[in-house]
Amino acid sequence: MPELPEVETIRAGLDRWLPGRSIAAVEVLHARSVRNHEPGPDHFAALLKGRTITGTARRGKYLWLPLDSGDALLCHLGMSGQFLLKPAAEPAEKHLRVRLSFADDQPELRFVDQRIFGYLDYADGGAELPASVAHIARDPLDPLFDDAEYSARLRRKKTEVKRSLLDQTLISGIGNIYADEALWRSRLHWAHPVAELSEEKVAELLGHIRDVLAEAVTQGGTSFDSQYVNVNGQGGYFSLVINAYGREGEPCKRCGDPIRREPWMNRSAYSCPTCQKPPGA
Secondary structure, eight states, X not given: OOOHHHHHHHHHHHHTTOTTXXXXXXXXXXXXXGTTOTTOHHHHHHHHTTOBBOOOEEETTEEEEEBTTSOEEEEEOTTTEEEEEXXXXXXXXXXXXXXXXXXXXXXXXXXXXXXXXXXXXXXTTOSSOOGGGTTSOOOTTSTTOOHHHHHHHHHTOOSBHHHHHTXXXXXXXXXXXXXXXXXXXXXXXTTOBGGGOOHHHHHXXXXXXXXXXXXXXXXXXXXXXXXXXXTTXXXXXXXXXXXXXXXXXXXOTTTOOBBEEEEETTEEXXXXXXXXXXXXX
């Protein structure tokens, strides 16, 4: 699932092309892609027609396009959602779900989603922050992220550190890939209890999280397959420098021992058994 670096890469790409452009028409090709808009696809399209996009915004893994009406076009990419900018004459993608054309006849915006877990929605009054996103915490790259408040809330939790990193009400934008990477850099096992972390260790972890996310944004995100691409259809390159996730059996880049994969919450957790000792070891 796309995490903060992938969504930020897409937002930045859209920000170069969309602000100031007026929507001429909206074509919904699969109703499930606008399933949260209860009045239906035709009403969704009618609301957007004639509106001008005024910017781009993101919180964690959520992306939205503020409109001149004060409302917003909200998007969650799900597992395989893609925003692509393509000339109108270019053939439609196999999994094209929603198409937005513009009054200036410049490249149209296409929402492509193979598995249809992602969605678009019309957020009334959501230009600043859509109501459905308000419960999502700020991400650690947000200038208004409060380190002290986060540390205090985290250390009151009775949970393990990796689970806490994926709690989007506590800190947003982090998923499986970047959690494993930040924990590897912090020499923390994924099951370490957060209540046992010192303020200094939380500060160190936050520093590594920010470094990992910033580096991944610079690399255009992480692509292991064709399901994540930027607005130009290109994949990201952070997978080439990753230290933990997906490297089962490969030598740890720090100590040389094989990276271990363990089942975790119907997913996997990757760690070095030597550098990241399990709790109580």
